[in-house]
Amino acid sequence: MSVILEKSTTSALVLFSGGQDSATCLAWALERFGRVETVGFDYGQRHLVEMEARQAVRAGMKTALPQWADRLGDDHVVDLTGYGRIAESALTADRKIEMDARGLPTTFVPGRNLIFLVAAAALADRRGLEVLVGGMCETDYSGYPDCRHETMEAMARALSLGLDKPVVIETPLMWLTKAQTWELADRIGGETLVELIIEDSHTCYQGDRTHRHAWGYGCGQCPACELRAAGHAEWVAGRGAQT
Template identity: 65%
Template sequence: MSDDGALVLFSGGQDSATCLAWALARFARVETVGFDYGQRHRVELDCRAAFRAGLAERFPDWAARLGEDHLLRLDALGAVSETALTREAAIAPGEDGLPNTFVPGRNLIFLAFAAALACRRGLSHLVGGMCETDSSGYPDCRDDAIKAMQVALNLGMARRFVLHTPLMWRDKAATWRLAEALGGAALVALIAEHTHSCYVGDRAHRHPWGYGCGACPACELRRRGFEAYRAALPHQTAPP
């Protein structure tokens, strides 16, 4: 286990929740940060406290390492973004080939603010759920973009930050498997119940993989991944 502390970019979704567990298994002190940028699915932010509380209750060793949570308001990002995540608009492909759920610069801005917070908190490691293996093709989720951002942060802040992306080369089924490897069926169940990935913010409909509309791209990815994960499990060990 590393003695250095880590700051996890924790949105309240499946990916960042899995990354939080990953960090707790590796670092002696772990803090979390979320960003309120006027996202349409703001309900994900409301899930963060329940998930953290569930981790602390079910995993006492992790509870001792789980530090403060921070929530930063980035209203300007929502104000300048004409996207389906920051406006009431139908989710569809954009003219540039990217889905209109892409918020330009979002992850780059998140990492810059996270690094500034980590600098103040004395944390050297930043952990994010960016992934280019099983995603919507967002350019700021690519491995090259994250590596370039690490260089920029280290040069611009004269500090040594290490950016970790545990899910970069994992599809959604592998992300569920990672959660099981980290915390067993209890962590899988906690992620299903207390995280949110649906782009339209639907918490009314409960599926085996969690809450959501069941039709948006985020729900489709989460559902397909969960079904592939479950299909590979021995029947007697499959979590509910």
């Protein structure tokens, strides 16, 4: 969801997993807001490399975007391991990645983004942060209903009612393909930011950091890797066509 921000809006809380999408969203937020904090969620995900990637990308962001380094504020981690045990999936348990009876991938964690947004809204309220920023995307997503634009609109309304104040949820990637997400990162931070995303961000569902590809590290076979690889190839091809 994208809204016209008031000029007085100066701070944001980025839902930050350490993956390609959230890294791009963090750069997008640093470009726009005077104060940016990040929040990550430990929901019992099998691969702790995701939590490690968060810190590597955060640290590298100050080098990649030095002009906005002083805008990057505190990082927060919320313990949601109890929720993760309830909403078991291929991301939290040793299960095969496949389609379930509803036609959803077994990597789908029921209500994950909804839980994340509730926790983030509560944190933002206490921290005085005005906008929530998330990497949800409807154009290039792996079948997750909690990534849809309509879901984000409903959550913004519910949170606004529940907190008795306007809650703004910005999703700058909502209508972008993965190729366009690479393009956005390149526009914001050029080669330095793109290299940071390739080297330090983590998206692979298998937690693979041993295989290095042109687009970054991953198994190369899970749905997340396939989307990332295809998007990178399309972006590189588009750049070549322009030169």
